[in-house]
Amino acid sequence: MNHRIGIIDIGSNSIRLVIYEVLHSGEHRVLHEKKYAARLSQRVSPDGTITKENIDTIIPVLLSYQDICSAYDVLHIRAAATAAIRNAANSEEITAWIRAATGLTVELISGEDEGRLGFLGVRESIPLQDGYIIDIGGGSTEITLFLNREYRASLSIPYGAVNSHARYGTADYWRSETVQGFKHSILTALKDEDWLLAHPNLPLVGLGGTVRALAKMVQKRQAYSLPLMHGYMISKEEIQSFYDTLPYIPYDQRKKTPGLSKDRTDLIIPGVILLQTIYELLRSTHYVVSGAGLRDGLFYEPLHRQFPQFMDQDVLYKSVHNALAFDSLAPQEELDQVYSLMKRLHTTLIGQGQTQDERIIYAVSMLYRIGERVHHHRASSHSMYWLMNKGMWGLSHRETVISAMICDYHKNRTPKQIQDHLDILTPADVDKIHQIGSLLKLARALYSGGKAIHRVDMQKTDDALHLQLNCSREPSVERVELAEVKKDIEKAWKLSLKWSLSLSSTC
Template identity: 30%
Template sequence: MRLVIYVRDKSGKLKEIENVKAVARLRNYLTEDSHLSIEGMTKLITTLHSFQEITRHHYLKDVKCVATATIRQAVNKTEIEKQVKEQTDFTMQILSEYEEAYYGFLAIVNSTSLEEGITIDIGGGSTEITYFKNRELKEYHSFSFGALSLKKEFVSGDFPSEDELQVLRSFLRKQFASLPWLKDKNLPIIAIGGSARNVVQIHQAIISYPLSGVHQYVMSGEQLEEVKQYLLKFSFEEMQKVDGLSKDRADIIIPALETFQCLYEMAHGERFIVSRKGLRDGIFYEELTRDFGISIFPNVIEESLYNLAADYNINVNHMFHVTTIATNVYNLLADLYYVERADEDILDIKRGAFVYNLGCYIDGESSSQHTFYLLANRTIDGLFPRERLKMALIASYKSKPVFKQYIEPYQDWFTKEEQLKIRQLGAIVKFAYSLDTTKRKIVKEIKIEDTENGLVFFLKCSGDWQAEQYQAEKQKKHLEKIIKKPITVNFHSILSAE
């Protein structure tokens, strides 16, 4: 059971500020005839009382209390609802199978840019599977088994034997085979929930992953198997101390992993992706978007960038102008064959320019370092870790030596050619930023001539350009090093040029 407190921040989004977890495992208090026992009811009410103390302390009025599979499957759920309402501040909403699946789907499409995929949310007593295409929910199913119930039914001790694993696999394959729309999809499998996050955290610990965060972390089927084999070599006591694994999940992580693997095999998964956003986030996305008459963000990455702009006081009009200058310079250099044109580059320039020098919010003198760290280590919905790192490298570009310092832990993430391209884009954005250093948007037109003595930039301006000229002369060296040619920058008034 979990209590999460959100506050609406200055960008308008709901930001998580408290996250309190209680290991209740109510599934273990369901009797054979599916009644929640007196002990289970006591556990539920006691935990809600502890949550209630916190909500009262914060004077919270808008509190949603939702229950999932264990309460939904309980024969005495009406009595459970009644007791919760009478003994606590909360009114419990028992989610239907569809609602539980839908909110998980909603969390994923509003926090990733994936257009099509299969989602899995394995809880204690149920597992929700959905298929979405064009960011629309197409199919869903709720299985009446979860990590706790699988452990209870198929594992006699704390740790499964090989024979028990074989029986468990057979059961899971049969269950997933009952859904014809799952077979051979060749799509990403997107997992939400604590077990999925733990699988990623374990893998990150194994490979000494250099970034923080699990959102949109990508694994292959082989890597899922590696994690399982890594865990199986430990005793149960040793497993409880494994880095990345919550102690209270040690006895259910293998059944959860088997579930992920069986789904991956049945659907011929293209890759395994973990979303940090889950059921509760889906509920709050619905709340957040209710006033706008939509439930799904049209563009997740754009939404994330605007949130960054609000959080770090980015001057959006200035950044749009810098982006225009940067894309113009890139296209002109590409026309002259000094950079190799690619559609992806324009996207990277727009992202990098929008958050360029964001770290000055913390400290102007060391803004590059702050920019890189903040962007590389902050979850940015819609961006995979590699995309996030590329944006951080472009937005923080200062010089070749500093670039090498930042990219050192990630050398194997990019080829030498890709690293050169990132430096090119970073130098272009840095130069473009210098051309609007006073934030007056005076540069209206750019032309470049290729001469024997180097490139000549002709800039038509609508105001005094002394500050821009000073910065352009100072920053052009980074672009010169990239294109290996000297640059002359000529400023002209629009009126005099005409």
């Protein structure tokens, strides 16, 4: 039986709610999200405490979140607080006030645990083997190292976007000496951490509002054609350009920066200084944006204990099966048959494919009918839209575009769609879309009449692909669809498609 879990993250800048639904075998999805900008880091008194009056301002938010959880039939709420409350001199008193007013038991997450939980969110959503993670919050910044997809180390420094702005960003814009002073403070806080210097040339995965805001600005500047943020890669030069300019632009002019939201106009400066300073210290190769982090880690931590068999699968497998469990109307037997046929056809034509091709084949064979949840009419177009706007954890942005176009592959539509995404696709990708797209159509044709064809033998010669179709009955439906896909295969693969039939009484 499915059950629902609420995660409340009481951060230094914002308070967030996420409601998850979990099935009996571990598949899961997000049902609802909510955010409230509390900026608790700005409410810390000079003596390091947060007064009850200030905590009282967030009680209505927490009560609202509990009401929402009740409306969604949530069975369990896990509430956690990060830097602003954990670093307050009266942190235990604060959690007691919250418990008395709401009934919520709030976990105080240490800086190291915040890094570890952020890593769990990243590991579940991005198939990177090694890297550093940076999570710039409102009142602290966490840096985490993972190697071979295993957590190695993390630390927390008391510099976040909100408290650093309060300390350094009092003017309309920052002076050069202020920027350099803040940078010096960051490096001083990290100077004794030798492990930060031990693994150069790794990607830096970014969590939090600063990284997402900068990524949105880069995408706006590039007129990026895919409406996705998670997994987006950013070069050092792109962030460096913002580091070199944003601090010195007056507030009224800065807030007009394309892609920058008004509530991030002040916080973006300490955020970009933290980000680029730490990037240079780590000698990273590039940035990767993650939409999954602490809140996801708070959810995944117990899920791994409850469903180890499912949760130990790779990122793409879990992401695909989450989608199938909640959004697919197609019989799993059909999807499995199409996947098997596509793999065999691909191997017959080019030998053992690249890992990337195998991943794309798996994704499209499982998801090409996902659009039927929207409407059966033009379902393949809905599948393409679903993939391009929802994304699929485990696929890069480039793989996502390729997979989406394959799901909706059509000799007339697809060339026009390709033109809309030339900022992401390479010339080789265009050939891949036509080749794997035609294989999807061929595999679907071979299974279009159900179990009429019970075995397909395949052979490739220099100029032709030969299919021997072993049938339990006359494959009338398959004949028609094979004739329709023949030209697509021949054009994409530059060979002839031929088939012959044999009838048998056994299936």
